[in-house]
Amino acid sequence: MSTNTAYYIPHKATWPVIGTAGLMTMLAGFANYLNGSSIGPTIMIIGLVIFVIMLVGWFTLQANESESGMYNHEVGISYRHGMMWFIFSEIVFFAVFFGTLWYTRNLSVPWLGEGATKELLWPSFETTWPTNGPGKVGGDFEPMSAWGLPFLNTLILLTSGVTCTWAHHGLLAKNRDQLIKGLIATVALGFLFVTFQAIEYHDAYTEMGLTLGSGVYGSTFFMLTGFHGFHVCVGAIILSVVVFRSSKGHFKPENHFAFEAAAWYWHFVDVVWLGLFVFVYLI
Amino acid sequence: MSAVVDEQGHHADDHHDHGPEKGLLRWITTTNHKDIGTLYLLFALLMFFVGGAMAMVIRAELFEPGLQFVDPAFFNSMTTMHALVMVFGAVMPAFVGLANWQIPLMIGAADMALPRMNNMSFWMLVAGVLLLASTLFMEGGAPNGGWTLYPPLVLQPITVGKALPFAIFSVHLLGISSIMGAINIIATIFNMRAPAMKMMDMPLFVWTWLITAFLLIAVMPVFAGAVTMLLTDKFFHTSFFNAAGGGDPVLYEHIFWFFGHPEVYIMILPTFGVASTIIPVFARKPLFGYASMVWATGSIAFLSFIVWAHHMFTVGMPLAGELYFMYATMIIAVPTGVKVFNWTATMWEGAMTFETPMLFSIAFVVLFTMGGFTGLMMSIAPSDFQYHDTYFIVAHFHYTLVPASIFMLMAAGYFWLPKWTGHMYNEKIGQLHFWLSAISVNILFFPQHFLGLAGMPRRIPDYAVQFADWNMISSIGGFIFGASQLLFLYIVIDTIRGGTGEKVSDEVWEDAGKHGLEWTLPSPVPYHTWSEPPLIVPTEHVLDSH
Ligand code: HEM
Ligand SMILES: [Cu+2]
Numbered sequence: 001m002s003t004n005t006a007y008y009i010p011h012k013a014t015w016p017v018i019g020t021a022g023l024m025t026m027l028a029g030f031a032n033y034l035n036g037s038s039i040g041p042t043i044m045i046i047g048l049v050i051f052v053i054m055l056v057g058w059f060t061l062q063a064n065e066s067e068s069g070m071y072n073h074e075v076g077i078s079y080r081h082g083m084m085w086f087i088f089s090e091i092v093f094f095a096v097f098f099g100t101l102w103y104t105r106n107l108s109v110p111w112l113g114e115g116a117t118k119e120l121l122w123p124s125f126e127t128t129w130p131t132n133g134p135g136k137v138g139g140d141f142e143p144m145s146a147w148g149l150p151f152l153n154t155l156i157l158l159t160s161g162v163t164c165t166w167a168h169h170g171l172l173a174k175n176r177d178q179l180i181k182g183l184i185a186t187v188a189l190g191f192l193f194v195t196f197q198a199i200e201y202h203d204a205y206t207e208m209g210l211t212l213g214s215g216v217y218g219s220t221f222f223m224l225t226g227f228h229g230f231h232v233c234v235g236a237i238i239l240s241v242v243v244f245r246s247s248k249g250h251f252k253p254e255n256h257f258a259f260e261a262a263a264w265y266w267h268f269v270d271v272v273w274l275g276l277f278v279f280v281y282l283i
Numbered sequence: 284m285s286a287v288v289d290e291q292g293h294h295a296d297d298h299h300d301h302g303p304e305k306g307l308l309r310w311i312t313t314t315n316h317k318d319i320g321t322l323y324l325l326f327a328l329l330m331f332f333v334g335g336a337m338a339m340v341i342r343a344e345l346f347e348p349g350l351q352f353v354d355p356a357f358f359n360s361m362t363t364m365h366a367l368v369m370v371f372g373a374v375m376p377a378f379v380g381l382a383n384w385q386i387p388l389m390i391g392a393a394d395m396a397l398p399r400m401n402n403m404s405f406w407m408l409v410a411g412v413l414l415l416a417s418t419l420f421m422e423g424g425a426p427n428g429g430w431t432l433y434p435p436l437v438l439q440p441i442t443v444g445k446a447l448p449f450a451i452f453s454v455h456l457l458g459i460s461s462i463m464g465a466i467n468i469i470a471t472i473f474n475m476r477a478p479a480m481k482m483m484d485m486p487l488f489v490w491t492w493l494i495t496a497f498l499l500i501a502v503m504p505v506f507a508g509a510v511t512m513l514l515t516d517k518f519f520h521t522s523f524f525n526a527a528g529g530g531d532p533v534l535y536e537h538i539f540w541f542f543g544h545p546e547v548y549i550m551i552l553p554t555f556g557v558a559s560t561i562i563p564v565f566a567r568k569p570l571f572g573y574a575s576m577v578w579a580t581g582s583i584a585f586l587s588f589i590v591w592a593h594h595m596f597t598v599g600m601p602l603a604g605e606l607y608f609m610y611a612t613m614i615i616a617v618p619t620g621v622k623v624f625n626w627t628a629t630m631w632e633g634a635m636t637f638e639t640p641m642l643f644s645i646a647f648v649v650l651f652t653m654g655g656f657t658g659l660m661m662s663i664a665p666s667d668f669q670y671h672d673t674y675f676i677v678a679h680f681h682y683t684l685v686p687a688s689i690f691m692l693m694a695a696g697y698f699w700l701p702k703w704t705g706h707m708y709n710e711k712i713g714q715l716h717f718w719l720s721a722i723s724v725n726i727l728f729f730p731q732h733f734l735g736l737a738g739m740p741r742r743i744p745d746y747a748v749q750f751a752d753w754n755m756i757s758s759i760g761g762f763i764f765g766a767s768q769l770l771f772l773y774i775v776i777d778t779i780r781g782g783t784g785e786k787v788s789d790e791v792w793e794d795a796g797k798h799g800l801e802w803t804l805p806s807p808v809p810y811h812t813w814s815e816p817p818l819i820v821p822t823e824h825v826l827d828s829h
Contacts, residue, residue, distance in 0.1 A: 007393060009314065009393060009394045009398055009476075010306075010314050010398055010399060011309075011315075012304060012312040012313060012314060013313075013314050013398070013399040013402050013403075014312050015311055015399070015405060016399055016400070016402040016403030017311055017312065017402070017403075017406045019403065020403060020406040020407050020408075020409075020410050021406075022458065023407075023410065023456070024410035024414065027414065027456065028414065028417075028449070028452070030448070030452070031414075031448035031449045031451075031452055034518050035445045035448065035515075045417075051342070058399075074474060074475075074707065076469075077474050078474050079398055080468045081396070081466070081469060081473060082396075082397055082400070082466050082467075082470055083471060085462075085470075085500050086462075086466060086468045088461050088500055089466075089500050089501075089503070089504045090504070090689055092319030092500070092501055092502075092504040092505060093504035093505075093507060095379070095505075096504065096505050096508030096509065096538060097508060097659070098587070099538070100512070100523060100534060103531070103534050103537070104529060104531070104534070105529065107531075108529065108530065108531035108533075109523060109529050109602060110535060111531075112526060112529065131526035131529045132522070132525070132528055132529060133522060133527050133529030133530070134526070134527060134529070135525075135526075135527025135528060137520075137522050137525070137527055137528035137529075138520070138522075138528070146772055177446045200757075211520075212515070212519055212520060213519075213521065214523075214742035215522045215528035215529045215530075216522045216523065216525075216528050216529035216530045217529070218521070218522075218523035219515070219522050219523050219528070219530070220523075220666075222521075223512070223515065223521065223523075230627035236769035
């Protein structure tokens, strides 16, 4: 029986335990740093290095196995299940912060401006949005407008979704040139997005008085857009790896899970942004 | 799916004796579902005793009124850590261990779908528990604001010392571990099942775990998000839970319980699955109402998402909220009742025998029902104003967790250990363990109902003298229960090392082969199984659904 009808089961794995050790070291270092210990950052960087080594090692292993034809159709299905439910868990993670924004705007801020809370605690507080609360936590600030960099960023991400799909068509049509060009465009747009976001954050901190500490508006704003920006970076790095593999001739029209996973992830990041644009910036 | 290949691309049948690696490295780098299952189960057993030791500290302090042995902050660390260790270190990992061992055997799969990730989810669990345990040795001690980690309490320096960031990152790691485990289980059940086995042929243990896996993926990120906001509120000046900045500490409670209530079902649904597997074997009848069991599991899981605020009746919700969460909670009693009646009906007129796994299962049906009834009492919002934050709550959830989840984990041990090891456990000591546990668990927790109804608050190291008698009785029950578990430890070790010496058959239990695929394999189960999927699957357990 040929290998491609059989389900590949590795007999041992060394990367998982190395990756776990790296992540744990990183978090322990971070916790030490938060507690004010001076050795914290060093431990954190050591952990990060171990983690990155693991990522490189593990993904190289997977790529080589995949290219040598060790993964049959069923293995591919398992990977797709894995990626799909991983993205689902990420959606839930974002939903928590969207839910927080909803709860704050529609329930807790209005409650602060009415009834006994208002009378007894903060008589001068009027319910508004954006707000940094009755205590004016973080001082005066200017809210972020949707029309400007955020709108530009929306166009950028939407375009990157198109270039990503165009690259996929190239892959399916065995047009490697189109595949690579499409991917490079996607990655470039992704990093452009992150650059613009960095400028936006810089403006917020230096000119608008808007920081993570600007009450609940600042908290939800930076938490939502910050986690999203982090995901854009991760997605762009994954896509860069896919560019690299494409240039080495990896992927076939019928077998290109890594490409698909990266594209799913990218579209997920894209859709989250649309939610952000509407709920954080627009309304 | 068909056959299995190893690294070199050889067909597995070419060298069937491909055994485990030698030495310690086998356990660190293993991708074998049986090895990983063993790791999970042994780790959970260890944590069961660590968490148990903390419970002994709690019961010793509460033996008499007044402060005896520990200072109040340490006492509160013990209640907090006991809960976290038992939930995330013992019960959940133990069920993942069972899933690892049993799901591939039960569905005719060669291994879990994503073996490398399987290894990683175990080590992430260890890493998470290490971070959590490290707080015990830190300045200011382990977290002591309760396992729910409510702000603003948990953000105050006096409550946390240096522990908070470690506890939070521990939750992140444990969350990653659970999510990876759950994804693996889903992929395995959908993608690795023997083609002969339809969804409605799957053993209930597999069904309940499938649904539990969905719960895990849907709520672990919620908990991760909640503690992330605690972290930023504490260290990065955010105001999520700070009213002065426009936030609200009650929001944390909503998010926590949106995770927390499904979480309790994460611990009970696999329990139901084990009970539905064991009872038919010893009643020598097919499970009564297979299809209704599947649907009941699904509806309990669905309902678990929309009842969370029954933990917050006294927090000051709008009246409509109180009413909605009250009625929604009560509805859970319906599918739960379906299950209890089905187990009873399975036993009805069965040719029953009472080996240790069956004894634990029967005790489970009776005592879990007790916990369900107190749950129903607490779901009545106006009554809950009296019960909330008292020992009544403690009694309720311990009835649903100890004589339910823990008992069925023990039952699963007795039931499957002979299959896994090829050795029979000592039935006499097993029965002794059962009777000591079943009696002492009631001495331990039943009086806590009275204490709660009389108004004794939970999470306190000292209490009014009027509560002295029942507390002393409860502590005595606790010590007996704790000591009895050493018997279980002895039995597990003894069985692994040869047990009674009697060779067990492939079926182990009379006619078990009709009930599940795992009993058609040799005992002990070989290191690699089902490299070719079975062509016929037993359907005794689903007879009445066809
Ligand atoms: C018939 C189904 C059930 C109902 C109606 C129910 C209802 C409730 C209610 C209303 C509370 C909150 C009481 C309060 O704090 O005032 C509660 C607490 C609790 N329940 Fe249940 N419950 C049920 C089943 C379960 C199961 C199966 C488990 C676990 C396996 C469980 C574990 C818990 C835990 C751990 C708490 C306390 C959490 C804490 O405050 O620390 N319950 N239950
Ligand atoms: Cu609940």
